[in-house]
Amino acid sequence: MWQYVVRRLLQMVPVLALVTFLVHALMLAIPGDPVRALIGPGEVLDEEQIALIREQHHLDEPVLVQYGIWLSKAVQGDLGRSTQNQRPVAEELGSRALVTLQFGIVAWLTALFVGVPAGIASAVYRGRPVDYIATVLSIGGVAIPNFWLGIMAILLFGVTLGWLPTQGYVDIFEDPLEGLRHMALPAFALGVTSCALIMRQSRSAMLEVLAQDYMRTARAKGLSERVVIWIHALRNALLPVVTVFGLQTGRIFAGAVVIETLFGIPGMGNYMVQAIFARDFVVVQGGVLLMAVSVLTANLITDLAYAWLDPRIKYGD
Amino acid sequence: MTEGTLPALSAEHPAVTTLRRLLAMPQAALGVVVIVLTVLAALLAPWIVPVDPEEMDFDNLLSGISAEHWLGSDQMGRDTLARLIVGAQVALMVSIGAVGLGVALGVPLGLASVHFRGFVDDVIMRVMDALVVFPSLLIAVGLAAAMGGSLVTVIVAIGLANVPWMARVVRSQGLTVRELDHVAAAQAGGMSNVRIIVRHILPNSVAPVIVQATLGMGYAVLTEAALGFIGVGIQPPTPTWGNMLQQAFPMLDQQPLLSVVPGLAIFLLVLAFNFVGDALRDILDPRLKGVVDA
Numbered sequence: 001m002w003q004y005v006v007r008r009l010l011q012m013v014p015v016l017a018l019v020t021f022l023v024h025a026l027m028l029a030i031p032g033d034p035v036r037a038l039i040g041p042g043e044v045l046d047e048e049q050i051a052l053i054r055e056q057h058h059l060d061e062p063v064l065v066q067y068g069i070w071l072s073k074a075v076q077g078d079l080g081r082s083t084q085n086q087r088p089v090a091e092e093l094g095s096r097a098l099v100t101l102q103f104g105i106v107a108w109l110t111a112l113f114v115g116v117p118a119g120i121a122s123a124v125y126r127g128r129p130v131d132y133i134a135t136v137l138s139i140g141g142v143a144i145p146n147f148w149l150g151i152m153a154i155l156l157f158g159v160t161l162g163w164l165p166t167q168g169y170v171d172i173f174e175d176p177l178e179g180l181r182h183m184a185l186p187a188f189a190l191g192v193t194s195c196a197l198i199m200r201q202s203r204s205a206m207l208e209v210l211a212q213d214y215m216r217t218a219r220a221k222g223l224s225e226r227v228v229i230w231i232h233a234l235r236n237a238l239l240p241v242v243t244v245f246g247l248q249t250g251r252i253f254a255g256a257v258v259i260e261t262l263f264g265i266p267g268m269g270n271y272m273v274q275a276i277f278a279r280d281f282v283v284v285q286g287g288v289l290l291m292a293v294s295v296l297t298a299n300l301i302t303d304l305a306y307a308w309l310d311p312r313i314k315y316g317d
Numbered sequence: 318m319t320e321g322t323l324p325a326l327s328a329e330h331p332a333v334t335t336l337r338r339l340l341a342m343p344q345a346a347l348g349v350v351v352i353v354l355t356v357l358a359a360l361l362a363p364w365i366v367p368v369d370p371e372e373m374d375f376d377n378l379l380s381g382i383s384a385e386h387w388l389g390s391d392q393m394g395r396d397t398l399a400r401l402i403v404g405a406q407v408a409l410m411v412s413i414g415a416v417g418l419g420v421a422l423g424v425p426l427g428l429a430s431v432h433f434r435g436f437v438d439d440v441i442m443r444v445m446d447a448l449v450v451f452p453s454l455l456i457a458v459g460l461a462a463a464m465g466g467s468l469v470t471v472i473v474a475i476g477l478a479n480v481p482w483m484a485r486v487v488r489s490q491g492l493t494v495r496e497l498d499h500v501a502a503a504q505a506g507g508m509s510n511v512r513i514i515v516r517h518i519l520p521n522s523v524a525p526v527i528v529q530a531t532l533g534m535g536y537a538v539l540t541e542a543a544l545g546f547i548g549v550g551i552q553p554p555t556p557t558w559g560n561m562l563q564q565a566f567p568m569l570d571q572q573p574l575l576s577v578v579p580g581l582a583i584f585l586l587v588l589a590f591n592f593v594g595d596a597l598r599d600i601l602d603p604r605l606k607g608v609v610d611a
Contacts, residue, residue, distance in 0.1 A: 019447045026459055143588040145542050148580035159570045254454045258543045276458050
């Protein structure tokens with residue numbers, strides 16, 4: 001087991017190296033002199049000063065050397081300084097990521113606590129109205145653009161009813177009530193797709209489990225229907241739900257880019273988009289590294305959760 | 318998928334059988350109708366567009382549904398219906414282009430993975446992992462910053478995001494097929510690796526690739542819309558469903574219809590692709606049920 005975890009962690013290294021190198025190369029391929037991005041607008045420098053900046057930032061070195069310098073610092077936790085405002089990238093990214101994480105978690109938990117029960121109810125009451133409603137919602141939830149759902153939610157709850165704020169962000173730890181009020185609409189918009197997928201997966205998994213012989217045995221033993229469903233069936237039905245979790249981490253990041261723009265939330269997605277336009281490749285590279293680590297870690301947790309939920313699955317060769 | 322090895326039960330072409338079964342499923346039939354209508358609208362655009370999508374009607378700014386503007390007009394008096402139809406052309410071009418690119422790069426990579434195994438397989442799959450890690454939206458934002466937001470940028474960005482899924486589908490299909498008794502026998506009998514790929518793995522990959530491609534089309538429409546909305550997609554004045562939503566957003570409190578219409582169009586087309594994709598999966602390869610989800 002631990003051997004397996006260590007091996008998987010080691011396998012992450014080449015993927016991370018590849019991802020960050022590709023980003024590095026891509027950012028350098030963007031036309032325009034990167035020195036331009038380093039000096040303030042309207043600032044005029046002579047040749048000598050430009051050469052000095054170039055040297056300070058190692059821009060005169062070959063791509064591989066530049067990448068090597070970045071990498072050796074990155075492994076020590078130093079992601080460099082933003083070329084826009086000279087602030088340490090690791091620090092800024094950390095605070096931005098916390099914002100994205102907050103509403104990502106709210107979105108994800110909502111999706112989980114709505115999606116799993118709805119999927120199970122849908123399977124248990126198959127063919128009844130509950131099932132139809134849940135199925136229609138889950139089909140719609142996958143096809144609807146999350147940001148459009150956000151716009152429609154703004155229209156209904158913000159513009160028409162005036163119940164919820166539609167822009168900005170309040171730290172949930174400073175003012176929990178305002179924080180949640182600000183988070184409600186974006187988290188809803190972000191979570192709907194995941195919720196629909198979870199509902200769909202848990203419904204089909206539950207249907208499969210309910211048809212198994214051991215379910216009949218459990219009922220024959222005289223166990224109550226509630227125990228049969230929630231204890232015996234649920235654990236096995238959760239397996240595919242875990243798969244969705246692994247796949248959704250990347251999607252939540254992608255969704256966050258648009259949703260943060262829509263709701264004016266100062267999270268990671270927003271930060272990355274601004275950095276790309278400002279050619280602030282130090283920030284972009286750090287951000288991509290953080291995202292890559294998160295997605296790969298989520299995948300690893302997913303695989304470990306499999307083993308925990310299904311003892312037949314063993315890792316470690 | 319066994320057409321080549323088993324005698325056909327009827328003279329009907331397998332594609333016709335598939336289509337007939339598809340139309341017999343209500344959801345899939347609905348999907349086919351929506352897709353056909355969208356394609357027709359896009360193809361016939363020059364003849365059916367009521368007015369020039371860039372023509373400004375200053376007497377009717379932000380109008381609701383009216384005789385002059387069936388689906389209303391925007392803040393510059395441009396006709397929403399006309400823009401919606403031209404936007405359909407863009408949505409279809411993007412989805413076909415992006416999925417085409419995904420297939421063109423992903424299928425050979427998947428096959429190469431199966432063919433060479435070992436080190437090459439490892440390298441290819443790690444590169445695919447790296448691509449999955451990138452949210453396609455960020456690739457697109459990066460490409461847009463590098464090359465400017467255009468049809469090609471958008472297609473490349475979304476297409477790249479499709480590559481790993483195609484490669485994985487083909488690879489896993491290949492790994493399964495290679496273990497089948499008759500394929501193992503053929504290999505033991507001296508059939509070359511290349512011939513095994515051409516004769517057994519490739520034909521068996523067609524069904525899952527078609528399913529993945531159909532679902533990928535819906536995903537492409539969604540991603541294009543998101544890119545257009547944050548302003549890095551295809552740039553105005555070319556109307557796309559995404560940039561229509563972007564321009565409509567500041568007008569949300571004055572004319573909500575402007576935000577409702579393009580969103581509904583996106584929703585319906587994506588729904589249609591998903592319906593058809595799911596149905597194709599059930600028809601072509603029941604074993605895949607639930608696997609290609611998400």
